[in-house]
Amino acid sequence: YTLPPPPPPPPSPKPRKGFASKNIERDFHTIQRFKKLITIDPLGIKKKWKGTDVCNYPGFKCATVPDQKVTALAAADFNGYFFGGRDLQLTGFLDQLPDLSIFHANSNNFTGPVPKSIGTSRVRYLFEVDLSNNKYSGGFPMSVLQATNLTFLDIRFNSFSGSVPAEVFTLDLDVLFINNNKFSQQLPGNLGSTPVLYLTLANNKFSGPIPRSIGNARNLLEVLFLNNELEGCLPYEIGKLDKTVVFDVGSNKLTGPIPLSFACLEKMEILNLAMNKFYGPVPEMVCDLPRLANLSLSYNYFTQVGHECRKLISKRILDVRMNCILDLPGQRSAADCAKFFSKQRTCPNERSLNYIPCRKGGYSSSFETSDQRSMAPAAAPITYNALKPHKLRL
Numbered sequence: 001y002t003l004p005p006p007p008p009p010p011p012s013p014k015p016r017k018g019f020a021s022k023n024i025e026r027d028f029h030t031i032q033r034f035k036k037l038i039t040i041d042p043l044g045i046k047k048k049w050k051g052t053d054v055c056n057y058p059g060f061k062c063a064t065v066p067d068q069k070v071t072a073l074a075a076a077d078f079n080g081y082f083f084g085g086r087d088l089q090l091t092g093f094l095d096q097l098p099d100l101s102i103f104h105a106n107s108n109n110f111t112g113p114v115p116k117s118i119g120t121s122r123v124r125y126l127f128e129v130d131l132s133n134n135k136y137s138g139g140f141p142m143s144v145l146q147a148t149n150l151t152f153l154d155i156r157f158n159s160f161s162g163s164v165p166a167e168v169f170t171l172d173l174d175v176l177f178i179n180n181n182k183f184s185q186q187l188p189g190n191l192g193s194t195p196v197l198y199l200t201l202a203n204n205k206f207s208g209p210i211p212r213s214i215g216n217a218r219n220l221l222e223v224l225f226l227n228n229e230l231e232g233c234l235p236y237e238i239g240k241l242d243k244t245v246v247f248d249v250g251s252n253k254l255t256g257p258i259p260l261s262f263a264c265l266e267k268m269e270i271l272n273l274a275m276n277k278f279y280g281p282v283p284e285m286v287c288d289l290p291r292l293a294n295l296s297l298s299y300n301y302f303t304q305v306g307h308e309c310r311k312l313i314s315k316r317i318l319d320v321r322m323n324c325i326l327d328l329p330g331q332r333s334a335a336d337c338a339k340f341f342s343k344q345r346t347c348p349n350e351r352s353l354n355y356i357p358c359r360k361g362g363y364s365s366s367f368e369t370s371d372q373r374s375m376a377p378a379a380a381p382i383t384y385n386a387l388k389p390h391k392l393r394l
């Protein structure tokens with residue numbers, strides 16, 4: 001069995017000379033122990049971690065800790081420090097800095113396991129954890145589930161594998177970046193419980209359909225599911241995501257038509273369905289979405305585009321290369337298309353694909369269109385930057 005790590009010693013009334021508080025004095029010793037594990041330090045950071053003025057060590061910041069009203073170590077930001085070592089673990093460090101609220105360690109060589117007790121009442125104010133682009137492997141770091149004050153969780157660009165526990169989607173997060181790992185599982189049915197604004201699952205091996213519950217995730221601004229092994233038809237509930245600006249499911253194994261509910265995605269700017277097995281006509285109402293700046297439908301089996309969609313093609317907003325739209329150039333061969341359509345293809349609950357939740361009555365009778373496009377400038381999407389390993393500014 002493993003012993004639980006010892007609790008941090010209770011702060012006694014007065015710090016030794018030179019320390020801003022008893023809490024800082026305690027954390028000084030933790031940092032000095034941690035220093036010994038860092039044997040590779042190309043920027044020469046750790047040699048500046050000496051003396052009692054811990055609050056001015058590079059990478060650390062102090063603030064008044066709310067419950068004890070004393071100066072305390074509030075943030076450790078090692079982004080881009082390239083720390084390395086033979087067994088550079090955070091156990092004995094992150095779990096022994098009980099006043100920490102922010103821990104950032106993008107682009108270092110930290111390795112597993114992630115400390116078991118970063119949640120519960122130990123690191124009680126921890127609300128940002130960034131372990132991206134390190135050397136973590138093994139299963140999902142379960143200790144983050146106890147860190148119920150977390151709002152930002154970024155573990156992208158590691159080698160985590162296995163499944164992501166469903167509980168992650170009930171954490172009260174704003175940001176969840178788990179892209180570029182080796183997660184493989186069907187997306188949990190409760191995915192839509194997530195309150196996040198930014199969700200990137202890209203570049204893993206997630207499989208199965210996109211859960212219908214996604215329609216409940218009404219805070220979503222950017223959704224990056226590209227380059228996984230997702231299958232099945234798109235649920236019409238995606239059309240309820242009326243704040244979403246980016247929806248990218250490119251390079252999966254998804255199929256079916258585009259649900260007409262996508263006509264409700266009023267804020268959508270970047271919609272990528274390329275490199276899947278979608279088919280059917282491209283709904284004119286989708287091409288008519290007011291803010292669309294990039295509609296990528298290439299390498300599918302779409303069969304028709306109408307007047308509105310053709311306008312987008314000429315503006316280079318819509319890409320329909322390599323589909324089955326036989327009167328357009330750059331399409332699949334008639335033989336490829338015939339082969340694809342020789343198999344009968346259906347979606348569960350076909351009727352729902354015609355449902356338009358934002359319209360009175362839920363169904364459209366006419367395909368009326370409008371040329372009025374919103375003039376509001378498109379906010380630059382943020383999360384595509386999460387697909388590169390370096391640190392991220394949100």
Ligand SMILES: *[C@@H]1O[C@H](CO)[C@@H](O)[C@H](O)[C@H]1NC(C)=O
Nearest residue numbers: 040041082083084085108109
């Ligand atoms: C991190 O590990 C990689 C190989 O695993 C190595 O090439 C690189 O030099 C290491 N960097 C540091 C800072 O230790």
Ligand SMILES: *[C@@H]1O[C@H](CO)[C@@H](O)[C@H](O)[C@H]1NC(C)=O
Nearest residue numbers: 119120121123124125148149
């Ligand atoms: C979350 O923060 C509150 C104070 O804002 C604290 O009382 C509580 O113990 C923290 N919860 C956890 C699980 O750390």
Ligand SMILES: *[C@@H]1O[C@H](CO)[C@@H](O)[C@H](O)[C@H]1NC(C)=O
Nearest residue numbers: 248250272274294295296316
């Ligand atoms: C549109 O999105 C696709 C897929 O993400 C990308 O490959 C392409 O470069 C984008 N086009 C423009 C003009 O930004």
